[in-house]
Amino acid sequence: MTRSRAALLALAAVWAVAAWLLWRTSVPAALHLPHLDEHSLFPPDVLHRAQHYSAVQRLFWLGTTITQLVVLGLFARYGVRWTRESAAGPIGTGMLLGMIGFALVWAAELPFSVLEVWWRHRYGLSGSYVQATVGNWFALGAQFVVLCVALAIVMGLARVRWIGDRWWMPAAPVFVGLRILLAFVSPWLLGGSSFHAPYVARLQRIERVHVPVRVLNGFAEPNAFATGLGPSRRVFLWKPIVDPPFTPRMDRFVVGHELGHLAHDHIWKSIGWYALFAFPLAFVLAVATRRRGGMGVPEAIPLAIFVYVVLLLVELPLQNVVTRRLEAEADWSALRATHDPVAGRQLFRLFASETLEDPSPPGWDYVFLQNHPTLMQRIEMTEAYAATASMRPRRPRSTATAGPAAARPVGRVG
Ligand SMILES: [Zn+2]
Numbered sequence: 001m002t003r004s005r006a007a008l009l010a011l012a013a014v015w016a017v018a019a020w021l022l023w024r025t026s027v028p029a030a031l032h033l034p035h036l037d038e039h040s041l042f043p044p045d046v047l048h049r050a051q052h053y054s055a056v057q058r059l060f061w062l063g064t065t066i067t068q069l070v071v072l073g074l075f076a077r078y079g080v081r082w083t084r085e086s087a088a089g090p091i092g093t094g095m096l097l098g099m100i101g102f103a104l105v106w107a108a109e110l111p112f113s114v115l116e117v118w119w120r121h122r123y124g125l126s127g128s129y130v131q132a133t134v135g136n137w138f139a140l141g142a143q144f145v146v147l148c149v150a151l152a153i154v155m156g157l158a159r160v161r162w163i164g165d166r167w168w169m170p171a172a173p174v175f176v177g178l179r180i181l182l183a184f185v186s187p188w189l190l191g192g193s194s195f196h197a198p199y200v201a202r203l204q205r206i207e208r209v210h211v212p213v214r215v216l217n218g219f220a221e222p223n224a225f226a227t228g229l230g231p232s233r234r235v236f237l238w239k240p241i242v243d244p245p246f247t248p249r250m251d252r253f254v255v256g257h258e259l260g261h262l263a264h265d266h267i268w269k270s271i272g273w274y275a276l277f278a279f280p281l282a283f284v285l286a287v288a289t290r291r292r293g294g295m296g297v298p299e300a301i302p303l304a305i306f307v308y309v310v311l312l313l314v315e316l317p318l319q320n321v322v323t324r325r326l327e328a329e330a331d332w333s334a335l336r337a338t339h340d341p342v343a344g345r346q347l348f349r350l351f352a353s354e355t356l357e358d359p360s361p362p363g364w365d366y367v368f369l370q371n372h373p374t375l376m377q378r379i380e381m382t383e384a385y386a387a388t389a390s391m392r393p394r395r396p397r398s399t400a401t402a403g404p405a406a407a408r409p410v411g412r413v414g
Pocket residue numbers: 257258261327330
């Protein structure tokens with residue numbers, strides 16, 4: 001066996017072990033989700049509305065994705081022409097090409113952005129045409145900066161004589177480092193006002209995560225997320241989720257879910273998965289751009305952007321498998337911490353009428369677009385929890401302080 005093949009095998013083994021460690025969750029492996037009928041859970045009009053809205057929404061995604069691939073494919077083929085006319089130096093020219101590619105994609109996606117707002121308005125959801133087209137300068141600017149920094153790092157490394165085509169080895173750790181930095185810093189940039197509810201302290205105690213819970217204004221949709229590392233860990237609730245028709249009992253479930261993400265180190269796990277994907281992705285990019293002279297020369301940038309977008313699309317289903325698993329664990333944590341499957345079920349049912357999410361989308365939508373378990377799967381988990389909870393020996397009602405089953409550690413399985 002050659003030395004390089006042995007090194008490759010060793011790397012693959014390390015990858016597999018790391019993936020196995022990250023894959024484990026506290027959701028019992030033997031948990032059986034009952035198969036429920038969506039027609040028995042949602043009124044026909046709610047179901048129809050959510051299904052129809054989502055059916056067209058996913059067509060917009062398909063249209064955007066195909067347009068993006070066609071535009072960037074053409075750019076990869078013909079974009080090289082622009083390199084000869086630039087005098088900005090190799091890295092400057094590369095960044096310029098990156099910006100042109102970015103601008104082309106933005107312009108090509110514009111009709112879909114506008115159609116999406118129109119579609120949202122038809123269903124009474126909020127959305128602004130200005131925001132969808134040019135309004136969100138801050139987000140556009142941030143993406144621009146990220147793209148330029150990434151290109152500067154990769155091209156800079158690839159131009160170092162003794163690194164060359166092996167730029168992916170030092171570049172992947174740099175990107176992982178940037179990702180850690182971003183995860184650490186971002187919670188402090190988000191602000192928000194602190195959220196006080198009588199149940200928060202109790203949930204923090206049960207899940208052993210003592211972090212601030214904050215409410216973010218300026219969002220029209222009900223949502224929540226947990227982020228941060230170490231001292232910057234926070235739970236954020238988008239304002240509409242703490243307002244009616246959402247009830248305090250549902251919000252308790254939501255906070256339980258978000259604390260569950262932090263209790264199980266999901267931010268670190270996401271970064272771990274990011275690292276596991278970053279290395280092979282960067283390697284493929286290095287190989288694919290070799291015939292254009294490698295990432296050190298601007299001529300390779302249009303092709304690199306196209307290959308990168310294709311790789312992200314290929315990776316998307318895998319990424320969704322991972323996030324769905326983390327989300328399922330957070331739901332399970334919420335069930336154990338609140339001991340309230342009824343609240344969970346009501347919450348997920350309400351999502352179908354409030355956010356128009358299709359409770360059980362078709363297969364390809366599930367594969368490419370669902371980074372959470374479907375509403376049906378989430379409701380089925382509340383049923384499964386209720387079934388396991390009812391099999392446990394009952395405690396007398398008066399000893400409510402004895403705490404829910406949640407406080408009991410469940411072995412790490414599966
Ligand atoms: Zn979540």
